[in-house]
Each structure stands twice: as structure tokens, then as C-alpha cells.
Amino acid sequence: MKNLLIAQSGGPTAAINASLAGVLEKAFASPRIDTVYGGIHGIQGMLEGKVMSLSDRFAGNEKDLKRLYFTPDMFLRTCRYKMKSLNEDETDYKAMAELFRKYDIGYFLYTGGNDSMNTVAALSGYVKKQGLDVKVVGVPKTVDNDLVGIDHTPGFGSAAKYVAATVREVMLDTCLYPFENVAVVEIMGRDAGWLTASAALSPIEGWDVSPVILLPELPFEKKNFLEKVEEKLKKDRFCVVAVSEGVRYEDGTYVSAGEAKNDSFGHPLLSGTGRVLAGMIKEKTGAKTRSIELATAQRSAGHFSSATDLDEAYNLGYKACEYAINGITGVMSSLRRISDEPYKVEYETADVAEIADKVKNVPADWIDPQKAFVTEDMIRYLKPLIAGEPDIPIRDGLPDYIVM
């Protein structure tokens, strides 16, 4: 009998806790696992010894496990700490091995995106070399959907559903006036345009209206963009733009330039792209323009999550625990799409060394720059991921979320 340790890392999604619920259900049911511990604030917190017993908190508590499943963000909190590479500095690896020994950990599950899969790869290699019997398995998550080795990431479907519904509602709101009216919705996604592309699901059947979609995979061309907006204004008298926060000019300059700063991973922190575009449109067309910045609200919108997404996130967590128990290490719990219609996936493992530091962008042939939209391939890909409305527990008119 060994203990299991799980932690969460990176940016939140609406489905990370569903994965945690899946891990817990499997771990509580397994005769191979004694206590389930949660590392608080990811690697950074664990290095400071921050660990709690999830067995005490959740074992046998079906009601709170259900609330956990539906609660967005991270029950165990997160960090933006990046471990140095082993060659550079062994300190953190030693400290993690020490923690594993202290808590008699046989299984370590780490939930996160690209950076976290890097940690899983490095740590699983390290413990093997040290002769420590700890199985290390990654549980994927990211609203950006930019992980390789998996058809799509948990958390993405819920964010996509919220974004598509919001852009649909903003279209209904923007179309109302007897004068030219434009709304620009700024959507998360530094380098990968998947979440912005989900605005392509917003059009209403039988209404020949669609948003202008700008993804970071293609260079921003101001002239073409403004022509497209003018074309929509001419046709519909209104226009909604869905733009990724990360769109850049041909030369690599962010459209939001001047407002960009850097976070500790060296990624630019973006905001203001929507405002910059709204200003451009106002100047060129004279139309009334508004910018909508959903920011963190879009990745945490548990009140309109996708049942498909939560279900898959749960399964990926459950399977990750199963893999670890079965002695598999250095992998990420993954899924493969078998068919779009009927939608079907199969669960599998992906080699984490093949995932870390890679980014999955929107394929160029899924973008239609002429229409400032995406292709039918993209629609087919996205559609099943937002399907289904989970039966969210409600208390006094609001989602009954759980906190630590």
C-alpha cells in the first residue's frame, strides 16, 4: 500500500476539478492506495511542504465530490512556478523526491498544460534514476487546447461553449440598433486560436450573420480586416469581431503592443487587443464600437460548462490514476477521437516526452482568411466538444461551488 499525491498547475479551467474528482473516485476505490494527498499551489506549494489529506476531505462524501466535479478553477490552487531543467539545477527534484519519501508516495499525478507536462517528464525520469518507485502521470488541461498528444484538452470544451454562447448573445445585442454598430470580443489564447475559433459556432441557424474571426496563427493585416468589417457593416449594419488576445502583425509585433508585459515563463501577458481593434474600426468607419474583455471569466465559467467536457475530464483523471496503479509512468492520460458523428473517443496514454514544450496550433487549412472565418473541418471538430448541459447543483440561484 502506497499513498497517492495529486496537484494542479497552470491556468484554471472549468473542468480541472472534474479530473480531480475522477482521480479521487478511482483512488478511493483502489485497494493499492492508502491515503490520497493533495499538493497545494502545485510544485511551488509542495516544495514548501504544503500538502493536505484529500481522503479526510472527500472519502465517502458523495455530495462534496459531486460539487467538486462541477466547480471551476482549482480546488488545490495553482502556481506559475517553473522548475529548472535537471542539468541546470537539481534542487527542486531532490526536494520533490524528499516529499515523496516523507509521505510514502507511490503515485504522483500532476494536472496541467505544456509547462506541467515538462515537469512530469523531468520528474518521472529523475525518480527512476534515483531508484524511487513513484509512478508519475500527467493529467491534461488547458482552455487553450494547444497540447499535442491529445485530440483536445479538457477545459477547452466548456470555455468554447461559453465563448460561442457569449458571441451569439453579443451578435443579438449588436444587431439591434438602426445605426452602424460594432462589438469586438477579445478571447484568450496567446499563440493558439482554438478558443477564438469556437466563436464560429455562434451563428444562429437561418440567420445569415457570422462574426469576423481573427486567429493568432495568421498575421494581422489591418487593411484586409477593416475591409471585412466594412463589408459586414454594408450587408448587416452591424459587425461582431472575435479576436484572439495574441494576434500579431506580420513582423511579430502584437496588435496590443504597448500594453504587453512578460510573465515568469517569458510569455507575453496580453490584454487590450480588443480595444485597439475597436479604436481602429471607430476611426475608419465612424461606427459605434464597443470592446468586450471576458478575460478570466471565460476560463472559469462553470455556470455554462459542457457536459461532454466534464465527462471527459473526469474520465481522464480516473484513467490517469488507473495507469499509475498499473505501473505506468512518464505518460499523460490522453484521448483519441474515433468519429465526429456520432461523437466517440477512446482513452489512451501519450508519451509525455513527446508533449512537453510543443504547441498545437490551428492548422492553416482550417482557417479561411478570405472569409475571416474557419472551415467546415474546424466546425466538425468543435461541434461535439460543447455538447450537453450538465446538471449543475444550484443553491439560491447560483452554482453551488466548493472551496478548500
Next chain:
Amino acid sequence: MKNLLIAQSGGPTAAINASLAGVLEKAFASPRIDTVYGGIHGIQGMLEGKVMSLSDRFAGNEKDLKRLYFTPDMFLRTCRYKMKSLNEDETDYKAMAELFRKYDIGYFLYTGGNDSMNTVAALSGYVKKQGLDVKVVGVPKTVDNDLVGIDHTPGFGSAAKYVAATVREVMLDTCLYPFENVAVVEIMGRDAGWLTASAALSPIEGWDVSPVILLPELPFEKKNFLEKVEEKLKKDRFCVVAVSEGVRYEDGTYVSAGEAKNDSFGHPLLSGTGRVLAGMIKEKTGAKTRSIELATAQRSAGHFSSATDLDEAYNLGYKACEYAINGITGVMSSLRRISDEPYKVEYETADVAEIADKVKNVPADWIDPQKAFVTEDMIRYLKPLIAGEPDIPIRDGLPDYIVM
């Protein structure tokens, strides 16, 4: 047998079409009403002769009436046109009287906020003087909840539910990091802080965390505000601020000053308050700060509307039609609260002359400036308005909205 004309005006809400559905159900069932017409783009469109038959579109079409009930914004579109006062210029009144004659209108229902009730008051007086037998009844709506003569306005409850859920989710998102983190959510409401106050419903039971709430009814005091944020950061390491777009300094200057422009009613068009506050907080505390600008998304969020709100909006429309049929004119369809718990309202009429040009602000004794929060009276008032989750028709994972 006379015909009925209905139009919609002002800013959209998630419940205006529910009122329209109520009007239609009553009108279709009434032997006193022949055809139901819809005026397109409010007064402005009707003055240009834009009228459609709603009988052709909806009579006997239960499925589309149901979709209409749940669709946010305005099926009949809107305008921002303000009729001149009768003393000033009779032209528009004459033109409306002409339209009433042309379509043999016996009942005119106008849905809107303060400005629209002004129109109802003036127009009902005018037709009476002209000896035209047209009953004019107002149907209230506004996410701002600033109409007098009614306990609360339809549309407000849905927006409040969405705002409260969003602020709850932003709190969960902002609390996650092991460093100081602040989010500022900018909420609609020029002069009345009701919608911003609904953030007071966001705290999670058992979690001693609440947002800082800034309403436009009290002058903004930078020093006190920053002290409050620092206090929250010290206690929780994070802080969420819910601020009305319309907060002003003691001297009347908008906090968003410099970004304010004017619309055709002479109201300042605000945006940027959240960004200004985020900048102040960043400068003072060094904490990571983000600004979230929901803008129009909050008034059009049909995907998370309040069942209580839609139900009341429907009833107010149904009753408005009933009042008109019964010969009542120059009134607004209204409701009075009988009790908070169990929540109970009674439907009644309000004299529209008593409503126009007045604004209902948050009472000073419902605000607690020391805590930067609201009082228990406010919570009791707000709580029932967000109750209930309507069974929204869904198609392919998104609300199945209807358009003209």
C-alpha cells in the same frame, strides 16, 4: 375589433422578449384584438413606417413562442431615438397618430425604461386630446433596475444572476495563485448601482471572502478604496472588485474620465472604469491586476437567465395587454412585492406620468461604505430575483435563440 401594436426600445435585456411573448399570448387569445403588429426599431422605425405582422409570424406557433420567451435582446429591434416634448415639436406625435389610423390600432404597448415611459406618457396624453381611441400602456424593462413605480424591473434579475455567478467564478479564479492577485469586474449602471450590488450575492457559503463593491450612489474615495483593497490582500492575498461603470469622485468627475463620450440622450457613455481602478491598484500594491469588462454580454446573457425574472416579465407583458383591452391607458404594467420569504408579488398598474424622468437609486442605508459592501436589506431584496433556472431550449449545445 381593433389591432394591437407593440414595440421595444432602449437597451436590451434577457427578459424583454419574454414580455413580448406574454403580450402575444394574451392578444392572440383575445376576441377584442384582430391583428398584432410589431413596430420595428421602436419609435424611430415606426416613424419610418417599419411595421410587421406578429400574428403571421407567431399565432399558433407554440415552438417559436417558446424560443421567443428565452431569447435575450429584442426580437423587434430597438432605437435610441428620443421624441421631442409636445410643446417643442408635434411632428412625431402626428406621425404616430397617423400610423395608428393607418393600421387601425386600438392598443399600443411600448416596452422600455425611463425614456420610453416618457414616450408612453406623452403619447397617451396626445391621442386622448386628438380624440383617438388608442390605449397606450408601458411594459417596463431595464437591467439597471432604476425605474420608479415598480419593485424591480424585468431584465434586472437575469443580469443580476449572471453578474453574481460571474463574480463568484472570478473570485475562484483570482484566489488560486501564491502571489497577490486582483481582478476588477466592471459592471453596467450609469447612475444606479443595483446591478453592481448584485455582486453581493457572489460569496460562497462557508468561505469568508467577499468582493469590494463600489456603487455610483456614493462618491469614489481613492484613499479609502485602496486601503480596503490592501486589507483584503493582507487577509486573503487576493481581492475582487465589482465596480459600476458610473462611479464618480466627490466633484462629479467620472473615474473613467477622459474616456467618457455622450450619447444622443445626453447620458455619458462609460467604459474603462475597471481599467482605471486596476491601474491604481497595480501602482499602489504591486499586485498582479486584471480588468474584466463584460459590457453588453451581461445584459444579453440569456444562457443563464433567472426563471423568476422571465416569469415576471411574461406576466407583466400579459397584464399590459389585459389592461389595454380593459380600456386602461397612460399606465405602466407594474408589480409590487408582498413578501421576501416566501417571495411573492402582486401585479398592478403604475401611473406613467409619475415614472418618466425619475430614477430609482440604491438607498443610502442599503450601502455599507465602511465594508465597501451592501447591507442585509439589499441581500434580502436581491436574493429572490435571481432564483430559478429556466429550461432553455438548446440546439447543438447552445441556446436555440430566435431572430426576426
